[in-house]
Amino acid sequence: MSAPILVIPGSGELTATDRGLLYGEGVFETVHLRPDGPWELGPHLERLARSAALLGLTVPHGLADLAAGLTHEDGALRLVVTPATSFATVSDVPQISRIQRRDGIRLITHDLGLTKRPPWSLSGAKTISYAENLAAKRWAELQGADDLLWLTSDGYALEGPTASLVWLSGDTLCTVPAEPTGILPGTTAAKLLSSVVALGLRTEERMISVDELAEADAIWLVSSLRGLAEARTLNGSARAASPWTPRLLGLLGFIHRPG
Amino acid sequence: MSAPILVIPGSGELTATDRGLLYGEGVFETVHLRPDGPWELGPHLERLARSAALLGLTVPHGLADLAAGLTHEDGALRLVVTPATSFATVSDVPQISRIQRRDGIRLITHDLGLTKRPPWSLSGAKTISYAENLAAKRWAELQGADDLLWLTSDGYALEGPTASLVWLSGDTLCTVPAEPTGILPGTTAAKLLSSVVALGLRTEERMISVDELAEADAIWLVSSLRGLAEARTLNGSARAASPWTPRLLGLLGFIHRPG
Known part of the structure; x- marks a missing residue:
């Protein structure tokens, strides 16, 4: 179509x-x-x-x-x-979004080279000046990955170029706070966190270092079309598929359709 | 028109x-x-x-x-x-460009918050993802200035949101090198530097701290429409008009027209 x-x-x-x-x-x-x-x-x-x-x-x-x-x-x-x-x-x-919803992604991390957002920053707005976001994603693909997670210069996770970060740590589903970081507030991440209480999970907004993230029980990039795309590798290290991925996709009303 | x-x-x-x-x-x-x-x-x-x-x-x-x-x-x-x-x-x-060509600008500096450009950076390309550049300039205007000079996080001058930096130090006309900094190579700055040998000036591409810049004999933001816009204040400190401004504008073929 x-x-x-x-x-x-x-x-x-x-x-x-x-x-x-x-x-x-x-x-x-x-x-x-x-x-x-x-x-x-x-x-x-x-x-x-x-x-x-x-x-x-x-x-x-x-x-x-x-x-x-x-x-x-x-x-x-x-x-x-x-x-x-x-x-x-x-x-x-897009076909690729449906495939990543079903099969997950190979995720790599790289810092933005930023110490602090300048006062005129539009990073909290979803503007059509989006060429750098797409260039970042293409760069990740050139490295053999599917997507990218941006880090602060001291190694804390921020967001993907076109998605929010969500991770599971024990029984707590977490995401990165938008206010102190200047990231885009994720609509799908917000909906997910407000919905999972029904499944008995707790929720938290907090910062996480990339080292701590590697120890999380599950990691997803979350956005409106892919829904949840689970990181099946992080910086080249394989991760087992989480049983929470189909549960959370179902909770958000994403139905597996033929890739 | x-x-x-x-x-x-x-x-x-x-x-x-x-x-x-x-x-x-x-x-x-x-x-x-x-x-x-x-x-x-x-x-x-x-x-x-x-x-x-x-x-x-x-x-x-x-x-x-x-x-x-x-x-x-x-x-x-x-x-x-x-x-x-x-x-x-x-x-x-634009009328404002003609006025700034004739009368100069109030220039302020602010760091980009960047330690290093990420590998996917498009900063060396002139893309239409230009909203942050214009937001930076609007921010400078809200501070009571006319334009902005971006600095590295350790205080070295880079470029303006829509212009290159050129300064005169003794008999040497200088600009910032594009290659190591990731700034946009300026066409007007390049033309200016290649032309001033005829006036007996030397030229150099080098880094300059904002403290050293304040001691320069003249400072300009250089771009295709304004030509040279001389900084008549730098971070609020007044600077005498340089006799070189009309000379260099003339050299580049910019003729003073009624504001």
Whole structure:
């Protein structure tokens, strides 16, 4: 299925003088589209509005209504807001995301070379100035891995270029706090942590060094389309598949579909 | 004058599924357009091709011919290449650039919080993932300055968000080397350094601490549209106007026009 383009009612036309296209001054969200509609649409729209505000942009009113009416067997809904236009695209979830949801990933770590985010940093906004994120992921693939986990310069885990980090330590499911680190607050990670209490797990937001992470009972990169992608290797060391992976995927409503 | 859009012959159409618009995966150049054509077009096209190669993109053949035929009294030519399209826009040089060319700027410094660029860094490419650059400049304006000079975490000068640093120390005109620092190689700075031998100046590429920079005889941010914008204050300390500013602007063919 190709990607139909749905222009948000009330927004302007696509133009080559859009600062979104000229300077990456725009924001986006990727939402998992399901048979019963866009999953976790509310939190995604809230984050889109927060990202937009950081760039001085406003999300048009028509966007929520347009998105709410969409369904798909296993789809990707992209919402984009730039100074000149706002639009949505719908496509299949990429094959590679479905495979990683089922089979996990080879994960490597590398530090960002950052001691402290500068005061103008947009790292807490999901902007369309996303080329470095995708370059980081391509670099990881060139190293023979599937994905990357960014570290602070003193070796603490932050996030992936396109996903949040979640790990299980005993009976506690953990993720990295967004506020002190400047990482993007993960909508799927938040939903996961708020849901697992029903399974008898505790939850915690805390920092973790890469050495301590290697000792975790399970490690996942968590994002809206892949759901949970379990790290089956970390920096080349194999890790046993966790029985929690299918449980947590099921809890979030991700159903294994043919790769 | 509004910005006409010139689609490069042989390139595709503007589309909302362009990875340039969705993820800032594209490259650009800003060229000063003069009555006799685009200034330093060759070096700009070379840098555009190098930036494009870093993202796996190719500059269409028609672009050089299209650009070479354009003229303007004091104009801005933008060349943009994305996976889906390539185009050029022409507009007036912004009023603020002309004013800063004539009157100089209030310059402040801040470190990038970087110890080392990560191996996937695109900092040496001029990509359209430019939102952080513009956010940095807006932050400087909120501090009551006109522009910003980025420093390493140990206090050495790098570049501005949209310009190169050049300074005069005795009879030597200096700039920061691109190779070891990961800064963008400046086309206007390169042209300036290769031209000043005719005025009896020597040239050097070297690192400089912000403390040493404060002792320089003159400091400029150098870029294609502003030409040279002299720092008339550095972190709040006033600096006398250098007699070299009009000389160097003249040498590069920038003529004072009414602000």
